[in-house]
Amino acid sequence: MHISAVSYLNTRPLVWGLMSGAQKGQVEMDFDLPSVCAQRLAARQVDAGLVPVIEAARQHLTQIGLLGIACRGPVRSILLLSKVPIADIRTLALDSSSQSSAMLARIILDEAYKIQPETHVMPPDLTAMLGKSDAALIIGDPALRIDPDATGLHVLDLGEEWYKLTALPMVFAIWAGFKQEPALADILSSSYEYGKQHLHDIVMEEAAERNIWPGLAYEYLNSIIQYEITDDCKRGMKLYIEHAMKVEEKLAA
Numbered sequence: 001m002h003i004s005a006v007s008y009l010n011t012r013p014l015v016w017g018l019m020s021g022a023q024k025g026q027v028e029m030d031f032d033l034p035s036v037c038a039q040r041l042a043a044r045q046v047d048a049g050l051v052p053v054i055e056a057a058r059q060h061l062t063q064i065g066l067l068g069i070a071c072r073g074p075v076r077s078i079l080l081l082s083k084v085p086i087a088d089i090r091t092l093a094l095d096s097s098s099q100s101s102a103m104l105a106r107i108i109l110d111e112a113y114k115i116q117p118e119t120h121v122m123p124p125d126l127t128a129m130l131g132k133s134d135a136a137l138i139i140g141d142p143a144l145r146i147d148p149d150a151t152g153l154h155v156l157d158l159g160e161e162w163y164k165l166t167a168l169p170m171v172f173a174i175w176a177g178f179k180q181e182p183a184l185a186d187i188l189s190s191s192y193e194y195g196k197q198h199l200h201d202i203v204m205e206e207a208a209e210r211n212i213w214p215g216l217a218y219e220y221l222n223s224i225i226q227y228e229i230t231d232d233c234k235r236g237m238k239l240y241i242e243h244a245m246k247v248e249e250k251l252a253a
Helices: 009-020 034-042 053-058 099-113 126-132 140-144 158-166 182-196 199-206 214-224 231-252
Strands: 002-006 028-032 048-052 062-071 078-082 091-095 118-122 135-139 154-157 170-177 225-228
Touching: 002 009, 002 034, 009 028, 009 062, 009 140, 009 182, 009 199, 009 214, 009 225, 028 034, 034 048, 034 053, 034 099, 034 170, 048 053, 048 062, 048 099, 053 099, 053 170, 053 231, 062 182, 062 231, 078 099, 078 158, 091 099, 091 126, 099 118, 099 135, 099 158, 099 170, 099 231, 118 126, 126 135, 135 140, 140 214, 154 158, 158 170, 158 231, 170 182, 170 231, 182 199, 199 214, 214 225
Parallel strands: 002 028, 002 048, 091 118, 091 135
Antiparallel strands: 048 170, 062 170, 062 225, 078 135, 078 154
């Protein structure tokens, strides 16, 4: 089978077995941005992918196995940074890499802060984004390279904000495809088990290359990101989709 995996650091434990363990060669794998994973599935260029939850819902995809990218509280890699107090944001630059995180930003600002800023999509360059907008949403490795406390900006960690709002985990992406794939689910599960046992190796090989502090990288992979999609993760996913539908109705009105 041909699968699309996300290129960020947070996916490495999921695919480490496929990269260097016993599962290597059992599937064909490409690395893409989250939004590109969704596009390639929609175009039927791949059989399955690590897909943003909002796109899995829009495309009516089937979850494959019980693994994904989630958090229960602060996530550190989904940051909304603002030049003005959060309640005063009127324009927001969205990282072009992920639609789930962009929708989460809209949900948090609408539900918790009662604002609906004008949005536009840009590459994840904080200086350029803030040059055109009051605030910027940056995700993944670019967010991990930012020290939120050193920016002098108003900063929201959207994983933390979602947990404050719902008391449920936030699920950003899941393995999904067009139908149940038990054999692929087994391969992906074995790959993750291998990755979980080799976190130090992952950090040693990946952190410096990505210009991410190794201590943060290890903490991020070991205790911040949750990879197993539990029942409360599923409840969080369902609630997120319900919130997203409400936001989309408002945007369409």
